[in-house]
Amino acid sequence: MQALRVERLSGDLSGVVLAEVPAPVRAAGEVLVQVRAASLNFPDLLMTRGEYQFKPEVPFTSGLEFAGEVLEADPDSGFAPGDRVMGGNKTGAFSEIACVPADKLSPLPQGMDFPQAAAMGAAYATAYTGLVELGGLREGQWVLVHGASGGVGLAACDLARALGARVIATTGSPDKRERIAALARPDAVILAEGRFREQVAELTGGALADIVFDPVGGDVFDESTRCVAFGGKLVVVGFTSGRIAEVATNIPLIKGFSIVGLRAGEYARRFPERGRAINAAITALAEQGRITPAIDRVLPLTRWREGFDAMARRELVGKVVFQPG
Numbered sequence: 001m002q003a004l005r006v007e008r009l010s011g012d013l014s015g016v017v018l019a020e021v022p023a024p025v026r027a028a029g030e031v032l033v034q035v036r037a038a039s040l041n042f043p044d045l046l047m048t049r050g051e052y053q054f055k056p057e058v059p060f061t062s063g064l065e066f067a068g069e070v071l072e073a074d075p076d077s078g079f080a081p082g083d084r085v086m087g088g089n090k091t092g093a094f095s096e097i098a099c100v101p102a103d104k105l106s107p108l109p110q111g112m113d114f115p116q117a118a119a120m121g122a123a124y125a126t127a128y129t130g131l132v133e134l135g136g137l138r139e140g141q142w143v144l145v146h147g148a149s150g151g152v153g154l155a156a157c158d159l160a161r162a163l164g165a166r167v168i169a170t171t172g173s174p175d176k177r178e179r180i181a182a183l184a185r186p187d188a189v190i191l192a193e194g195r196f197r198e199q200v201a202e203l204t205g206g207a208l209a210d211i212v213f214d215p216v217g218g219d220v221f222d223e224s225t226r227c228v229a230f231g232g233k234l235v236v237v238g239f240t241s242g243r244i245a246e247v248a249t250n251i252p253l254i255k256g257f258s259i260v261g262l263r264a265g266e267y268a269r270r271f272p273e274r275g276r277a278i279n280a281a282i283t284a285l286a287e288q289g290r291i292t293p294a295i296d297r298v299l300p301l302t303r304w305r306e307g308f309d310a311m312a313r314r315e316l317v318g319k320v321v322f323q324p325g
Contacts, residue, residue, distance in 0.1 A: 063093025139164030
């Protein structure tokens with residue numbers, strides 16, 4: 001079968017190849033899945049460089065998440081051949097056949113196709129964990145979402161709006177504003193540059209943001225500390241800007257806000273009952289038509305380089321989905 005393999009770590013994807021490899025052999029407790037779609041996430045790119053917190057041993061098959069059809073499963077697993085499923089693991093999704101533990105899979109939401117399901121899992125789990133579980137999102141609150149052109153940022157906008165929040169989306173690219181507005185339908189889209197606190201204050205009538213969802217870090221995080229309302233939450237999701245920010249502790253003390261670190265996958269591993277509840281809540285919202293993953297492009301796996309390069313150049317508005325075979 002074909003699989004996208006990271007043979008060696010590099011900063012230019014030169015160590016990544018589409019190779020013929022043996023199909024995985026299922027062990028007890030695992031499910032073998034014919035992959036129909038797999039979505040690209042920023043950690044996938046970082047792992048090709050050895051820059052992500054999880055560092056799999058080289059060589060490995062890239063890809064966090066997929067959707068497809070069950071080929072083989074234990075009789076007591078809850079899955080049977082032909083079932084339409086979504087899920088994944090830390091690696092292995094960018095292949096024709098994937099093998100994962102049964103607890104890493106869930107049924108496709110009704111009415112959702114394979115590309116949509118592949119694009120939903122990690123992004124919406126991250127958004128829900130950050131906004132609802134850790135951020136305590138309530139209807140009517142103001143949410144400031146940075147990096148709104150990315151899969152996680154768009155998911156956060158979509159989810160917050162579906163749950164009754166008022167959303168300000170930000171981007172560092174002026175040419176992306178119209179596409180973000182069309183896909184995420186926030187209350188406003190602003191540029192995350194310079195002193196954007198004044199725009200946030202004007203849009204919120206001086207109230208500022210109850211929750212700031214920040215996958216960007218760097219200068220955006222620095223300015224975000226000025227945008228959080230008293231008693232609010234600044235949720236640290238990542239550092240796509242490349243700079244890990246620091247904060248003087250007198251700032252959250254004086255302003256009375258909390259800085260919360262988000263690792264959605266680790267949260268679900270440590271609190272599996274909450275992980276199941278998060279998945280159930282997202283599935284229900286999807287089946288009700290209240291959330292819809294944003295997809296920038298669907299590509300055959302043979303064109304994997306196009307997707308990775310577009311992500312590295314920050315061209316995307318939404319997720320890249322690969323289709324093996």
